[in-house]
Amino acid sequence: VLPKDFRxxxxxxxxxLIDDLLGNPSKEEGSTDYLLDLADVMVESAIGTMPVPVxxxxxxxINGREYAVPLAVEEPSVVAAATYAGRVIxxxxxxxxxxxxxxxxxxxAVADPPPGAREALTAGRRRIAESMAPALEKMTARGGGFRDxxxxxxxxxxxxxxxxDIDTRDAMGANIVNTAGEAARGTVEELSGGTVLMAxxxxxxxxxxxxxxxxxxxxxxGRGGRDGATMARRVVAANQFxxxxxxxxxxxxxxxxxxxxSLVLAxxxxxxxxxxxxxxxxxxxxxxxxLTTYWLEExxxxxxxxxxxxxxxxxxxxxxxxxxxxxxxxxxxxSIHPTARKALDILSLGLxxxxxAGELGQVAVAVGLAQNLAALLALVGEGIQGGHMRLHAxxxxxxxxxxxxxIEAVAREMAVLGTYNLETxxxxxxxxxx
Amino acid sequence: VLPKDFRxxxxxxxxxLIDDLLGNPSKEEGSTDYLLDLADVMVESAIGTMPVPVxxxxxxxINGREYAVPLAVEEPSVVAAATYAGRVIxxxxxxxxxxxxxxxxxxxAVADPPPGAREALTAGRRRIAESMAPALEKMTARGGGFRDxxxxxxxxxxxxxxxxDIDTRDAMGANIVNTAGEAARGTVEELSGGTVLMAxxxxxxxxxxxxxxxxxxxxxxGRGGRDGATMARRVVAANQFxxxxxxxxxxxxxxxxxxxxSLVLAxxxxxxxxxxxxxxxxxxxxxxxxLTTYWLEExxxxxxxxxxxxxxxxxxxxxxxxxxxxxxxxxxxxSIHPTARKALDILSLGLxxxxxAGELGQVAVAVGLAQNLAALLALVGEGIQGGHMRLHAxxxxxxxxxxxxxIEAVAREMAVLGTYNLETxxxxxxxxxx
Numbered sequence: 001v002l003p004k005d006f007r008x009x010x011x012x013x014x015x016x017l018i019d020d021l022l023g024n025p026s027k028e029e030g031s032t033d034y035l036l037d038l039a040d041v042m043v044e045s046a047i048g049t050m051p052v053p054v055x056x057x058x059x060x061x062i063n064g065r066e067y068a069v070p071l072a073v074e075e076p077s078v079v080a081a082a083t084y085a086g087r088v089i090x091x092x093x094x095x096x097x098x099x100x101x102x103x104x105x106x107x108x109a110v111a112d113p114p115p116g117a118r119e120a121l122t123a124g125r126r127r128i129a130e131s132m133a134p135a136l137e138k139m140t141a142r143g144g145g146f147r148d149x150x151x152x153x154x155x156x157x158x159x160x161x162x163x164x165d166i167d168t169r170d171a172m173g174a175n176i177v178n179t180a181g182e183a184a185r186g187t188v189e190e191l192s193g194g195t196v197l198m199a200x201x202x203x204x205x206x207x208x209x210x211x212x213x214x215x216x217x218x219x220x221x222g223r224g225g226r227d228g229a230t231m232a233r234r235v236v237a238a239n240q241f242x243x244x245x246x247x248x249x250x251x252x253x254x255x256x257x258x259x260x261x262s263l264v265l266a267x268x269x270x271x272x273x274x275x276x277x278x279x280x281x282x283x284x285x286x287x288x289x290x291l292t293t294y295w296l297e298e299x300x301x302x303x304x305x306x307x308x309x310x311x312x313x314x315x316x317x318x319x320x321x322x323x324x325x326x327x328x329x330x331x332x333x334x335s336i337h338p339t340a341r342k343a344l345d346i347l348s349l350g351l352x353x354x355x356x357a358g359e360l361g362q363v364a365v366a367v368g369l370a371q372n373l374a375a376l377l378a379l380v381g382e383g384i385q386g387g388h389m390r391l392h393a394x395x396x397x398x399x400x401x402x403x404x405x406x407i408e409a410v411a412r413e414m415a416v417l418g419t420y421n422l423e424t425x426x427x428x429x430x431x432x433x434x
Numbered sequence: 435v436l437p438k439d440f441r442x443x444x445x446x447x448x449x450x451l452i453d454d455l456l457g458n459p460s461k462e463e464g465s466t467d468y469l470l471d472l473a474d475v476m477v478e479s480a481i482g483t484m485p486v487p488v489x490x491x492x493x494x495x496i497n498g499r500e501y502a503v504p505l506a507v508e509e510p511s512v513v514a515a516a517t518y519a520g521r522v523i524x525x526x527x528x529x530x531x532x533x534x535x536x537x538x539x540x541x542x543a544v545a546d547p548p549p550g551a552r553e554a555l556t557a558g559r560r561r562i563a564e565s566m567a568p569a570l571e572k573m574t575a576r577g578g579g580f581r582d583x584x585x586x587x588x589x590x591x592x593x594x595x596x597x598x599d600i601d602t603r604d605a606m607g608a609n610i611v612n613t614a615g616e617a618a619r620g621t622v623e624e625l626s627g628g629t630v631l632m633a634x635x636x637x638x639x640x641x642x643x644x645x646x647x648x649x650x651x652x653x654x655x656g657r658g659g660r661d662g663a664t665m666a667r668r669v670v671a672a673n674q675f676x677x678x679x680x681x682x683x684x685x686x687x688x689x690x691x692x693x694x695x696s697l698v699l700a701x702x703x704x705x706x707x708x709x710x711x712x713x714x715x716x717x718x719x720x721x722x723x724x725l726t727t728y729w730l731e732e733x734x735x736x737x738x739x740x741x742x743x744x745x746x747x748x749x750x751x752x753x754x755x756x757x758x759x760x761x762x763x764x765x766x767x768x769s770i771h772p773t774a775r776k777a778l779d780i781l782s783l784g785l786x787x788x789x790x791a792g793e794l795g796q797v798a799v800a801v802g803l804a805q806n807l808a809a810l811l812a813l814v815g816e817g818i819q820g821g822h823m824r825l826h827a828x829x830x831x832x833x834x835x836x837x838x839x840x841i842e843a844v845a846r847e848m849a850v851l852g853t854y855n856l857e858t859x860x861x862x863x864x865x866x867x868x
Contacts, residue, residue, distance in 0.1 A: 006479060007478060007479040010474075011470050011471070011473065011474035011480050011481070012470065014479065014480065014481045015470065015481045015482055018481050029482075029485075030466040032464040035485050036445050036446065036449065037445070037832070037837055037838075038485075038487065038832070039445065039485075039487035039488065039489070040444075040445035040841075041828050041829055041831075041832040041841060042487040042508060042510065042829065043487040043488070043489040043505070043507060043508075043509075043510065043512065043513045044441060044489050044510075044511070044513040044514035044517070044825075045440060045441040045448065045489040045490050045491065045492070045513050045514075045517065046445050046448065046487055046488065046489045046513075047445070047448045047449045047452050047488055047489065047490055047504070048449055048463075048488050048773075049485035049486055049487055049488055049506075049773075050485070050486045050487075050488050050506035050699060050700055050773045050774075050777075051463075051469050051472075051473075051483035051484070051485050051486075051773060052483055052484045052485075052486055052699070053472065053473035053476040053477040053480055053483055053484075054473065054477070054480065054481055054482050054483055054484050055473070055477040055478050055479040055480045055481065056479050056481055057479065058479070070481075071477070072483075072484035073477060074476060074477075074702055074704070074766075074767040074771065074774075075477075075704060075706075075767075076476065076477065076478075077478070078477065079477045079478040079479050079480075080478035080479075083478065083479065105681065107679075107681060107682060109672075109675055109682075111668075111671060152679070154675070154678045154679060155678075156674065156677075156678050157671060157674040157675055157678055159671075159674075159675055159678075161675075161679065161682075163681070175819075175822065175826065178818065178819050178822070179819055179823075182817050182819050185817075197668060197671055197672060197675065197814055198672055198675075198813040198814050198817075199813075199817065200685060200813055200818065201685065202681035202682060202684055202685050203684050203685045203688045204680065204681045204684035204685070206681070234545075234631060237545060237591060237593075237631055238543075238631060238632055240590065240591040240593075241543055241588070241591055241593055241595075241631065241632075243590075244588045244589075244590050244591055244593075245541075245586070245588060245595065246638065246714065246718070247539065247541060247597070247636035247638045247640070248541060248543075248595075248636060249714070250636055250637050250638035250710050250711060250714045251634060251635065251636050251637045251638070251710070253710055253714075254637045254706050254707055254709075254710035257706045257709065257710065258706050261705065261706050261709070265484060265486070266484055268508055270508070270509060271695065271705060271709075272509075272688050272691045272692050272695050272709070273688055275688075275691065275695070275705075275706070275709035275710075275713065276684045276685070276687055276688035276691065276709075276713060277684060278713075279709065279710060279713030279714060279717075280680065280683070280684045280687075280713060280716075280717070280722050282713075282714075282717075283713075283714070283716075283717035283721075283722040284680070284722070286720055286721055287717075287720060288714050288717040288718070288722075332508075333508040333509075335829075335833065336829050336832065336833055337508065339482075339483075339484045339485060340484075340508075343484075379632040379633075379634055380631055380632050383616050383619075383632075383633065384612065384634065385609075385612050385613055385616050388609065388612070389613075391478075392609065394475050395475055395476065395769075395770050397475075398471070398472070398475040398770065399769065399770055403471055404471075407474075407475060
């Protein structure tokens with residue numbers, strides 16, 4: 001989708017290349033005036049916008065297709081790490097990925113329910129569906145709509161909770177399921193004989209999940225004096241560490257979300273919703289743990305062709321991640337924000353159609369898994385600070401006033417000196433031009 | 435800090451007012467060229483920036499001080515809800531808030547530890563501290579530095595994990611604690627006799643917490659035909675619901691993070707880190723639950739003056755929130771990103787000095803708690819969709835081409851018609867100018 005040397009081009013060349021590929025460079029994006037109006041219509045008491053850096057990680061191979069992945073993030077190394085691991089995983093055939101149907105759930109909580117409320121709600125399925133039908137008419141026509149219901153009794157608070165599952169297709173769906181839930185309030189009160197306390201979607205989205213898996217030959221994983229098999233075993237051990245220790249699990253999963261949340265932000269989706277669902281999912285068993293699974297497997301001679309996932313015979317590292325992923329490609333901020341639209345356009349490059357919500361979920365999970373693999377390889381290999389300090393040096397050079405090619409020159413010199421501070425950056429910059 | 439009618443001014447008036455108050459309007463912020471260079475130095479394979487709308491919620495009273503709170507978010511109603519609840523809470527005297535010392539923890543995991551490794555590490559405290567001393571020299575001079583250590587044995591993986599607590603003052607501290615942890619690697623291997631698997635901070639930040647509490651007379655909470663006491667009891671019931679039900683807890687906490695993550699993003703801090711810590715904290719007891727606590731209390735006659743938190747005698751609703759909050763006001767993106775700096779400048783308005791990291795944590799938790807109160811009041815009152823659809827109408831008007839005063843005119847007319855779609859917005863806009 002993108003040229004192989006994309007990451008090595010200058011930022012202006014990269015921008016021009018993307019605008020060229022999309023064929024529709026948005027002039028509005030760069031206009032302060034337009035952005036003020038946009039902010040004003042999107043949030044209240046607006047004063048402007050926060051420009052979050054966007055990088056593109058190219059070369060993600062998922063279910064045989066290639067994706068260029070836009071990531072909006074302030075943290076250094078996230079885009080580089082995703083790009084690196086995406087390439088390693090591609091060498092093993094890429095990701096297999098999957099998504100469930102895009103089913104969201106709205107909860108209607110009934111206070112002071114008389115005896116029999118639960119049964120009455122279960123039996124009232126047809127009337128409840130009818131009460132939501134006008135709100136869901138268009139969604140049903142698009143192939144989505146009401147799917148199922150459950151009734152739960154909560155012993156401590158005494159609430160009876162009706163959960164309604166609604167397929168929202170390519171929309172994230174918060175607006176539509178909340179509207180449907182509120183439309184059902186009256187019917188729920190009539191049927192149950194109680195008082196509705198509240199009606200609102202759950203962002204837990206346990207029925208709307210995406211997953212991804214990769215298999216890579218360990219041979220390519222060797223680094224820093226350790227062979228590939230040793231590195232792969234250390235990656236598995238690092239994942240066990242996260243599975244067994246709360247403090248480690250938090251950062252392990254945070255690293256996964258570095259990739260996922262950055263894609264969510266770039267596409268104008270709701271980062272808080274995806275973060276909440278992901279971390280709660282990590283605690284669903286009753287103790288907070290790692291979201292990923294890793295294992296080693298032996299690939300037998302002649303089992304599949306060398307083109308298939310996992311590459312040639314021998315020991316392979318397998319990584320897997322599945323979690324709730326409620327993303328939209330229509331509606332929400334994506335429908336109004338030009339940069340969110342651009343991000344979806346970039347993701348659709350190489351497809352002959354718009355990317356779907358389910359596919360976007362697969363890309364998100366693949367990026368999260370790649371991010372995790374890159375972090376673990378760095379952590380159990382050379383450590384992460386070497387790379388971080390090189391990137392930190394670039395920022396110091398920029399702060400000292402360096403621009404263009406000077407940034408890299410100053411950063412390189414700081415690395416040679418092993419001294420990372422603003423004064424050093426400043427004096428190196430001066431010496432470059434004296 | 436801001437004029438009372440701030441939210442009713444036009445977006446250009448608000449922007450001018452803020453620039454005026456700060457006295458240092460950044461010209462760089464609006465330059466496409468500068469933003470490309472900034473993105474290029476902050477992330478890899480940069481192609482530009484994602485401009486996230488920023489609104490300012492004024493009138494937050496915390497520990498007797500007033501704060502204007504910048505929030506970067508794509509979701510409608512977040513800024514309005516924070517502003518509304520901030521005002522309600524101010525009527526009860528505002529927030530009491532607190533922060534622990536800014537202590538971060540780095541984990542060093544030792545694989546294949548021989549017997550006695552744990553004891554050797556515990557006894558080696560002085561040598562470990564010495565190994566980190568050069569990396570921590572400047573931080574120690576600023577009053578931070580090494581504080582404590584613990585050693586944990588993990589039975590399944592067989593790892594021994596050394597945890598080092600480091601006070602990072604006004605820095606978020608990821609870089610400094612990771613550097614210190616890597617500096618200690620060799621000493622940890624020597625002392626333990628094992629092999630270091632990895633050394634990295636934990637974002638769980640259980641020792642670095644901020645909290646906030648408010649007390650408001652229920653009298654002011656009445657709405658939609660329900661009196662204040664009834665509304666307050668329904669808020670308490672809604673919080674119980676979140677405490678007892680996983681699916682509800684996720685969205686309850688997501689709403690809290692709407693406020694917190696938006697402030698974190700506006701100030702250039704790491705949203706993934708704060709999200710991970712918060713949601714894992716919600717699961718720390720072994721089941722994922724509500725982050726907030728609410729209760730009713732009777733304020734006795736003459737107990738305190740009416741100026742004190744909670745206002746006049748009578749029934750009061752009390753809300754409380756405490757969670758890990760690892761934020762920095764120096765270093766990181768805040769040191770390089772002009773909009774992050776501007777956000778910190780806005781937060782420092784009315785102080786005679788820069789806001790500290792601990793104070794920023796207090797503001798974050800207060801905004802999260804306010805966000806939650808606003809959401810619960812809407813949910814157990816009139817429902818949230820009415821307000822959401824009014825805001826949705828503004829976006830549709832904008833998409834249809836309306837600008838300036840036309841946006842509100844089109845949105846009002848759509849609300850009268852009760853029809854919310856792009857076609858309707860378009861024909862109303864046409865009719866305005868025919």
